[in-house]
Amino acid sequence: MNPPDYEYLRKVLKDLSGLDLSADKQYLIESRLLPLARKSGLSDIAALVQKMKGGSSALINQVVEAMTTNETFFFRDKVPFDHLRDTILPNVLRARALRKNIRIWCAAGSTGQEPYSIAMCLKEMGAALAGWRIEILATDLSQEVLEKSKAGIYSQFEVQRGLPIQLLVKHFKQIGELWQINPDIRGMVQHRQLNLLHDFSQLGVFDVIFCRNVLIYFDQDTKSKIFARLAKGVEADGFLVLGAAETVVGLTEVFKPFPDRRGLYRPNGAQSAPGKGLPAGAAAPKLAAVAGL
Ligand SMILES: C[S@@+](CC[C@H](N)C(=O)[O-])C[C@H]1O[C@@H](n2cnc3c(N)ncnc32)[C@H](O)[C@@H]1O
Numbered sequence: 576m577n578p579p580d581y582e583y584l585r586k587v588l589k590d591l592s593g594l595d596l597s598a599d600k601q602y603l604i605e606s607r608l609l610p611l612a613r614k615s616g617l618s619d620i621a622a623l624v625q626k627m628k629g630g631s632s633a634l635i636n637q638v639v640e641a642m643t644t645n646e647t648f649f650f651r652d653k654v655p656f657d658h659l660r661d662t663i664l665p666n667v668l669r670a671r672a673l674r675k676n677i678r679i680w681c682a683a684g685s686t687g688q689e690p691y692s693i694a695m696c697l698k699e700m701g702a703a704l705a706g707w708r709i710e711i712l713a714t715d716l717s718q719e720v721l722e723k724s725k726a727g728i729y730s731q732f733e734v735q736r737g738l739p740i741q742l743l744v745k746h747f748k749q750i751g752e753l754w755q756i757n758p759d760i761r762g763m764v765q766h767r768q769l770n771l772l773h774d775f776s777q778l779g780v781f782d783v784i785f786c787r788n789v790l791i792y793f794d795q796d797t798k799s800k801i802f803a804r805l806a807k808g809v810e811a812d813g814f815l816v817l818g819a820a821e822t823v824v825g826l827t828e829v830f831k832p833f834p835d836r837r838g839l840y841r842p843n844g845a846q847s848a849p850g851k852g853l854p855a856g857a858a859a860p861k862l863a864a865v866a867g868l
Pocket of ligand 1: 591592593643644645646647648651682683684685686689714715716717720769770771772786787788789818
């Protein structure tokens, strides 16, 4: 790939998706975009760039999508779901006891394993959430992954990654060699295409935001700006969950780490009281059923 084409692609990707590629990632571009070029009847990356410069917005979108990394799996990293069960939900149940409403946003939900893991955690709480209105919104830049997420259909390999067998049996139906998540769990998750680089104030304010394993692809300035907007999208006593390789430390003052909970953050000013348990009268969550978590 010639250097001007590489620089052009780097700039397009940074501007449109936030992806911050270092100067030496030509191999990544080639491995992801050469198949797309060939599929589009173009001989090489130079021809692809030529066509993009000609203003083909459909092709530009395909390039941006092809360069996203959609790696995900059920209950990824385990710890965030322990935090959800042991810290986040007890706090939110107590704080929202009157209005009985929980809003959770999964801000880079990819093919659905993360929002459906959240939905299964809530479902396992059973009676403790009876009468509550639960909203789980899954968004992603990529329309392709959102379509897969909406369908909720996974291969044998995908359901073997992180999903306890009890939850597979309980919440999925086998269709030939594939597994589809049951309509009650699927119905708990709404989907919407959303680019984190753009304004998302129209989504309203959430009790919990999962924004995991996407900020790692952005530069410091982009991360700081997104944190500032995430802070406006989370309740003053809400929670932000980041990926294992992500942190707010050194980037923003709008969130602060929750003491002794790796990857868990709250808006600055929120009072953090770990381990207070569920509000009086609420049934204990049956998350023991999430065996292996
Ligand atoms: C590595 S996956 C992480 C999925 C899930 N959060 C997890 O931790 O398993 C990153 C996701 O971020 C999405 N993404 C990349 N850039 C984005 C952007 N600017 N706005 C929204 N989503 C984006 C990708 O399409 C991809 O599905």
